[in-house]
Amino acid sequence: MVQDKKYSLFLGCVIPNRYPFIEAATKKVFQKLGITLVDMEGASCCPAPGVFRGFDIDTWLIIATRNLTIAENNNYDIATMCNGCYGSLLEADHQLKSDVEKRNMVNYHLSKVNRSYKGSIKVKHIIEILYKDIGLDKIKNRVKYGRKNKLDLRIAVHYGCHLLKPSEIRPWGKDSETPHFLDDLVEATGCKSINYLDKYRCCGAAGAVRSAFKEISLDFTREKLTNMRAAGVEAIITVCPFCHLQFDLGQIEINKIFKDRIDAPFNIPVIYYTQLLGLALGMNPEEVGLIKDKELSGVPPFISIEPFLTKIGEKLEG
Amino acid sequence: MLDYEPDIITNCTNTLVDSLKEAGYSEVDACIQCGTCSGGCPSGERTALKVRTIMRKVQLGIEDILSENDIWYCSTCYTCLERCPRKLPITDMIIFLRNLAVQKGFMLKSHLDLCKKFCFSGHGVPIDDKKWKELREFYGLKKVPPTVHSHEKDLDEVKRLLISSKFNELINIDSEELGIKKKVKVSIVEETLEKYITEEEKLKISKI
Numbered sequence: 001m002v003q004d005k006k007y008s009l010f011l012g013c014v015i016p017n018r019y020p021f022i023e024a025a026t027k028k029v030f031q032k033l034g035i036t037l038v039d040m041e042g043a044s045c046c047p048a049p050g051v052f053r054g055f056d057i058d059t060w061l062i063i064a065t066r067n068l069t070i071a072e073n074n075n076y077d078i079a080t081m082c083n084g085c086y087g088s089l090l091e092a093d094h095q096l097k098s099d100v101e102k103r104n105m106v107n108y109h110l111s112k113v114n115r116s117y118k119g120s121i122k123v124k125h126i127i128e129i130l131y132k133d134i135g136l137d138k139i140k141n142r143v144k145y146g147r148k149n150k151l152d153l154r155i156a157v158h159y160g161c162h163l164l165k166p167s168e169i170r171p172w173g174k175d176s177e178t179p180h181f182l183d184d185l186v187e188a189t190g191c192k193s194i195n196y197l198d199k200y201r202c203c204g205a206a207g208a209v210r211s212a213f214k215e216i217s218l219d220f221t222r223e224k225l226t227n228m229r230a231a232g233v234e235a236i237i238t239v240c241p242f243c244h245l246q247f248d249l250g251q252i253e254i255n256k257i258f259k260d261r262i263d264a265p266f267n268i269p270v271i272y273y274t275q276l277l278g279l280a281l282g283m284n285p286e287e288v289g290l291i292k293d294k295e296l297s298g299v300p301p302f303i304s305i306e307p308f309l310t311k312i313g314e315k316l317e318g
Numbered sequence: 319m320l321d322y323e324p325d326i327i328t329n330c331t332n333t334l335v336d337s338l339k340e341a342g343y344s345e346v347d348a349c350i351q352c353g354t355c356s357g358g359c360p361s362g363e364r365t366a367l368k369v370r371t372i373m374r375k376v377q378l379g380i381e382d383i384l385s386e387n388d389i390w391y392c393s394t395c396y397t398c399l400e401r402c403p404r405k406l407p408i409t410d411m412i413i414f415l416r417n418l419a420v421q422k423g424f425m426l427k428s429h430l431d432l433c434k435k436f437c438f439s440g441h442g443v444p445i446d447d448k449k450w451k452e453l454r455e456f457y458g459l460k461k462v463p464p465t466v467h468s469h470e471k472d473l474d475e476v477k478r479l480l481i482s483s484k485f486n487e488l489i490n491i492d493s494e495e496l497g498i499k500k501k502v503k504v505s506i507v508e509e510t511l512e513k514y515i516t517e518e519e520k521l522k523i524s525k526i
């Protein structure tokens with residue numbers, strides 16, 4: 001196992017401010033794998049690549065680079081848990097490393113707050129760290145549940161667009177249309193990744209579509225959910241909090257808005273990958289945030305995770 | 319910029335192509351109108367967005383694309399960019415077109431609200447209700463995340479950068495409203511400038 005490796009953990013907005021169990025679970029699971037995630041004190045919104053970049057590209061680049069400089073000062077590569085943050089930070093870093101003029105422009109602005117970009121760190125999604133740095137074999141070796149009591153649930157994997165594309169600036173090789181690294185990671189836990197129609201399609205949340213045209217954005221999701229249900233899945237696995245929100249809160253919204261256009265209300269539990277991995281490593285559901293705060297109303301998870309937990313419980317006892 | 323409300327642009331000029339090229343999207347001429355982009359577009363399946371038409375209108379300089387909603391229906395899924403046989407960076411071009419639209423004062427209300435949130439809090443999705451702090455605690459985390467939410471000085475930096483790039487002016491927020499006095503210390507700026515930028519580049523930047 002990788003020992004004492006450290007990363008700068010970039011939180012973004014949706015995870016710390018709406019879906020904090022993703023933050024809690026990821027930190028604990030990485031700790032268990034021998035990796036420390038160091039907070040990036042004072043980081044801001046990445047800013048969202050499909051949202052703020054659409055309003056002013058230079059502003060997007062400047063603020064994204066400010067975030068990069070926090071990690072540079074920490075001296076650890078960045079780990080993100082969000083596809084949007086990944087897109088922003090990776091592409092900003094890529095642009096500044098390849099375009100001197102842009103770098104000068106950004107550094108001019110950053111000089112006003114006594115910062116400068118050096119280009120000394122890399123930006124990684126936690127899935128890249130798990131798949132490439134730690135590796136499938138090592139993860140499989142750590143998984144506690146063997147042949148007898150497997151977590152063999154039927155899972156719908158959702159990659160999310162910005163994890164994969166533009167493929168030129170991603171570490172997965174040319175194949176952005178049918179990759180399988182996330183399926184492999186899910187199967188490493190003992191679960192089955194179930195094929196469903198248009199598996200690699202967009203969830204519909206990004207590009208500032210959700211904020212301006214919620215119904216259109218949810219129609220993307222409705223289509224995906226219909227295909228997932230047709231394939232008979234027991235849970236959805238995400239690796240991005242915005243996709244996560246779109247599937248979790250989205251099901252509640254779709255059940256209302258598209259009442260007449262769906263066969264029956266949707267209620268597929270939505271689980272973030274590190275939560276599933278944590279269970280497979282022998283952690284209990286509470287440790288990986290698979291628990292609902294019943295005191296608070298209007299907080300996630302919106303779709304009950306009880307059916308998922310019941311099934312997991314049966315598997316692990318049996 | 320946003321205090322007037324134009325309805326629709328009907329111009330037909332060369333400036334669209336020129337500004338795209340100037341921004342580095344020289345591939346714009348290479349589009350052969352094959353329609354691969356529209357064919358795989360998940361948004362076009364349910365909205366008026368026709369990516370191929372957008373690219374044609376760009377070539378022809380038909381500027382109504384900047385005043386219509388279509389470019390805002392794109393979910394930035396990058397499918398078109400990956401598949402374009404002429405390798406046009408389509409999604410990035412749409413993002414650039416959105417920038418032009420905003421410069422002309424075309425921005426949706428919900429997007430403007432998002433910008434305001436971002437300018438004042440440093441987060442596009444800030445903690446704006448105490449239940450979110452309680453939820454963090456429930457999962458064993460610090461009530462307030464270690465982001466700009468915990469660090470006044472860092473939020474101040476973000477605001478200064480937004481003023482420096484004139485983002486606040488784009489969305490009509492006064493720098494004083496953000497709690498920042500207009501002048502930054504000139505001496506510091508120039509001193510640090512020397513470190514990173516040559517004379518020639520300095521000239522270029524003075525235009526920004």
Ligand code: SF4
Pocket residue numbers: 348349350351352353354355356369370373401402403404405406408
């Ligand atoms: S796929 Fe490329 S070449 Fe074909 S119409 Fe679209 S932009 Fe033009």
Ligand code: SF4
Pocket residue numbers: 355358359360361362369391392393394395396397398399408409412
């Ligand atoms: S990036 Fe936008 S225009 Fe291109 S396929 Fe996706 S939704 Fe359609």
